[in-house]
Amino acid sequence: QSALTQPPSASGSPGQSVTISCAGTSSDVGAYNYVSWYQQHPGKAPKVMIYEVTKRPSGVPDRFSGSRSGNTASLTVSGLQAEDEADYYCSSYAGSNILVVFGGGTKLTVL
């Protein structure tokens, strides 16, 4: 059982927007501005898409955006493209005892 809760699947048609949620607690997602999102294509290593809740590394399309409300963070992918089909994982800082917790992952399907 993962520390952060994500829906197992999400889907959308090309051009549409989809939002993936990541539910945590007041000890992790709700406590720090340290939520990250990773994209993982089959057989590949994860790639960071969002860090510190809303920041995008250079090279990540602005179609990807992050937000947080209370203990739940969200990743929104706008203008869905076929190459966005992948697994997405959220993570959060959770204090000095356990630095990082991950969500269980969401498989995004582009219909």
Next chain:
Amino acid sequence: QLQLQESGPGLVKPSETLSLTCTVSGGSISSSSYYWGWIRQPPGRGLEWIGSIYYKGTTYYNPSLRSRVTTSADTSKNQFSLKVTSVTAADTAVYYCAKFTIFGAWFDPWGQGTLVTVSS
């Protein structure tokens, strides 16, 4: 640019010790700004943080693995390493190393990963 590469045995027997090394190129593990981390992913499952190390030796471990995990850093070789003792089939996973920005708690970049199977 910074690149990381995991290396080590792909097959480990139950009850033995899993040992992996991450070689960093294009940058130094002695950078004052970053930690270095290990993450694993059992086949078909999600990511699990194992631990992170600073080049001077400060370490953090996942409490669920703390009793069996050790990490170390060799600045002369620009490498850091992972040891997991008393392995079982549950330790079968793809193991990734990555640069860890502790103030922000995010991993980037990642190595390509290496599959370690625990089996007799």
